[in-house]
Amino acid sequence: MMAATNTRPESQPSSDKAAEIWAVLAGVLDPEVPAISVVDLGIVRGVMVSETGAVKLQVTPTYTGCPATALIHEIIKAAVISAGYFEVEIEQVLSPPWTTDWISQEGREKLRAYGIAPPVGEAAVGKALLFGVPPQVSCPKCGSNKTEQVSEFGSTACKAMYKCLSCAEPFEYFKCI
Amino acid sequence: MNIYRDESNPLFQYVVGLGDDALILGHRWSEWLSKGPNLELDIAASNLALDLIGQANLLLEYAAEVEGAGRSADDLAYLRDTQDFRCHWLCEQPNEDWGVTIARMLMFSTYQYLRYSALMQSTDRQLAEIAAKALKEVTYHRRFAAEWTVRLAQGTDEGHRRVQNGFNILWRFVPELFETSGGERTLANDGIAVASDSLEADWRETMDEVMTKAGVSAPETSGRVMASRHNGHHSEHLGHLLCEMQFLQRAYPKASGATW
Ligand SMILES: [Zn+2]
Numbered sequence: 001m002m003a004a005t006n007t008r009p010e011s012q013p014s015s016d017k018a019a020e021i022w023a024v025l026a027g028v029l030d031p032e033v034p035a036i037s038v039v040d041l042g043i044v045r046g047v048m049v050s051e052t053g054a055v056k057l058q059v060t061p062t063y064t065g066c067p068a069t070a071l072i073h074e075i076i077k078a079a080v081i082s083a084g085y086f087e088v089e090i091e092q093v094l095s096p097p098w099t100t101d102w103i104s105q106e107g108r109e110k111l112r113a114y115g116i117a118p119p120v121g122e123a124a125v126g127k128a129l130l131f132g133v134p135p136q137v138s139c140p141k142c143g144s145n146k147t148e149q150v151s152e153f154g155s156t157a158c159k160a161m162y163k164c165l166s167c168a169e170p171f172e173y174f175k176c177i
Numbered sequence: 178m179n180i181y182r183d184e185s186n187p188l189f190q191y192v193v194g195l196g197d198d199a200l201i202l203g204h205r206w207s208e209w210l211s212k213g214p215n216l217e218l219d220i221a222a223s224n225l226a227l228d229l230i231g232q233a234n235l236l237l238e239y240a241a242e243v244e245g246a247g248r249s250a251d252d253l254a255y256l257r258d259t260q261d262f263r264c265h266w267l268c269e270q271p272n273e274d275w276g277v278t279i280a281r282m283l284m285f286s287t288y289q290y291l292r293y294s295a296l297m298q299s300t301d302r303q304l305a306e307i308a309a310k311a312l313k314e315v316t317y318h319r320r321f322a323a324e325w326t327v328r329l330a331q332g333t334d335e336g337h338r339r340v341q342n343g344f345n346i347l348w349r350f351v352p353e354l355f356e357t358s359g360g361e362r363t364l365a366n367d368g369i370a371v372a373s374d375s376l377e378a379d380w381r382e383t384m385d386e387v388m389t390k391a392g393v394s395a396p397e398t399s400g401r402v403m404a405s406r407h408n409g410h411h412s413e414h415l416g417h418l419l420c421e422m423q424f425l426q427r428a429y430p431k432a433s434g435a436t437w
Contacts, residue, residue: 064310065203065231094235095306097313130387131327132320151217152321153224161217177313 017049017085021057024083028076032068032156033174035114038076042102045093054087055080060098063157063177100158100176112140117162117173137173139164149173187360189244190263191370192304193253194406195292196236197264199311200254201415202285203229204422205272214275221321225282228314235307255426259416260409266402267350269415273343276329276336280343283322287383288354289315291376300368323387330391341393348399354380358407 013019025047026039038044038059046058057076061069073090080088100119103111108118120135134149144166151161152175159172206226213219237250248256267285272278293315296308329336355377357365364370388394404410 061231061310063228063231064235064314065227065229067227094310097306097310099313130320130323130383131390132317132324151220152317153217153221155220157224157227177317 013047015049017053018047021047021049021055021080021083021085024079025057025076028079030068031071031075033111033114033116033158035116036103036107036110038072040104040107040110042104042107043072043098044076049085052087053085054089055085056089056091058091058093060093062098066157068156098177100174103174111174115140115171116159117171119174119176121176134160135173135176137162139167139169140171141169142167147171186244187358187364188301188369189240190358190407191361191364192236192240192243194263196233196240196250196253197262198268198285198289199229199236200233201262201264201418202268203227203233204418205268205278205281208272209278218275225318225321228318232307232311232314235310239303239307251426255423259411259419262409262411262415262419263406264411264415265350265406266353266404266412267347269412269418270347270350271414273346274339275325276339276341277343277346279322279325279329280340281347282318283326283387284344284347284351284354284384286315286319286322287380288376290319291379291383292371292373295371295376298368299370304369326387326393327391330393337393340391344388344393345396348396349401351399352401353405356405356407 013022022039022044025044026037028038030036030038030041033041041062043060043062044057045060046056048056048058050056057080059073059076069092073092077088077090103119111118117137117140120137134152136145137147137149138145139147139162142164144164146165147162148165149160150163150170154161154172158174158177160175161170162173163170203226206222206229209222210219210226213222233254234250237253241248241250241253265285267281270277270281272281290312293308293312297305297312299305299308326340329340331337355374357372357374361370362372365372365375384395
């Protein structure tokens with residue numbers, strides 16, 4: 001079902017040092033959704049380490065106007081410097097554009113445990129439709145499928161607001177894009 | 178006066194035009210903050226504003242690079258005067274009320290949707306990448322506007338009157354959307370830009386689909402504006418908008434004002 005996850009690049013680190021940096025980044029949490037790491041989120045697109053230990057990171061934005069982008073670059077950089085790599089450069093890459101399909105399976109479970117319903121299905125389905133039908137989302141608190149969208153927009157660009165009709169809890173849904 | 182002529186650096190002008198549309202419309206959406214019809218729509222407005230200003234940032238950064246004159250995206254956004262802006266008149270019109278705002282968003286997001294879709298095939302890699310990224314956002318902008326057009330028009334008489342009023346007063350800005358300058362035509366022939374007139378048939382088809390479903394109509398006689406963004410002509414509204422948007426940068430130039 002999550003076939004697109006194989007487009008995430010970290011399965012083949014180019015060296016032991018690169019693998020070490022991937023492991024460091026796996027501990028860097030998204031500041032706006034501090035339940036999942038930047039690696040779980042799928043925004044780290046490449047890690048290159050030169051022979052002298054200079055690091056180049058390729059990072060892609062979630063949304064063009066995401067206000068956390070600059071902060072994410074800073075905390076990623078700080079984490080890599082703390083791991084002993086003092087020369088760190090971040091390159092912002094736009095292509096291919098980020099999609100929620102890149103959120104890892106573990107990331108989805110972490111989101112659910114945190115109280116945010118993970119994206120349903122794959123981003124490619126029906127996204128160009130002129131009149132959308134809100135996706136059927138199950139409640140992260142009680143698991144009920146009887147939920148309804150309150151607002152397509154929420155506290156951050158990536159989330160919509162839902163409420164559960166079974167347990168009456170409001171919750172956030174991580175939208176497909 | 179520093180009016181860009183059509184023959185000078187057409188790629189810069191084209192990209193600035195794309196960026197200015199997103200910037201000015203994004204600013205208009207930001208004007209709804211704290212004044213939205215309800216809390217959910219206030220939040221929607223800030224999200225739409227953020228997306229558009231994010232797109233403007235990418236486009237104006239690229240425009241600054243194309244220009245190669247040492248200006249930054251900030252300089253382009255905050256230190257140009259009205260005559261140097263290349264946004265469409267439709268984007269700079271005041272929000273008025275939610276009906277007018279929604280009518281404008283349907284008209285312009287449909288236009289942006291078609292323009293970014295076509296630009297994804299641009300031979301200019303940077304433009305194609307920005308377009309692919311922006312298209313994801315504009316897709317749900319268009320859906321939001323289409324759903325609200327129908328909701329307003331099919332709701333109360335008041336809602337219908339207001340969204341119909343939006344189309345009535347904005348329709349005269351439609352011809353400008355499809356006006357294709359010489360520079361744009363040349364870039365389009367080279368596979369870099371999208372000729373604006375090539376978008377008109379699809380635009381009218383989508384507008385017709387949504388407006389028919391909503392039960393609203395285009396005004397029968399709308400006339401058209403006889404001035405053009407390509408020559409640096411704008412409505413008086415752009416100047417008022419820039420007064421607010423550029424205030425910080427211009428008031429505190431030594432502190433370099435605002436940065437993205
Ligand atoms: Zn529940």
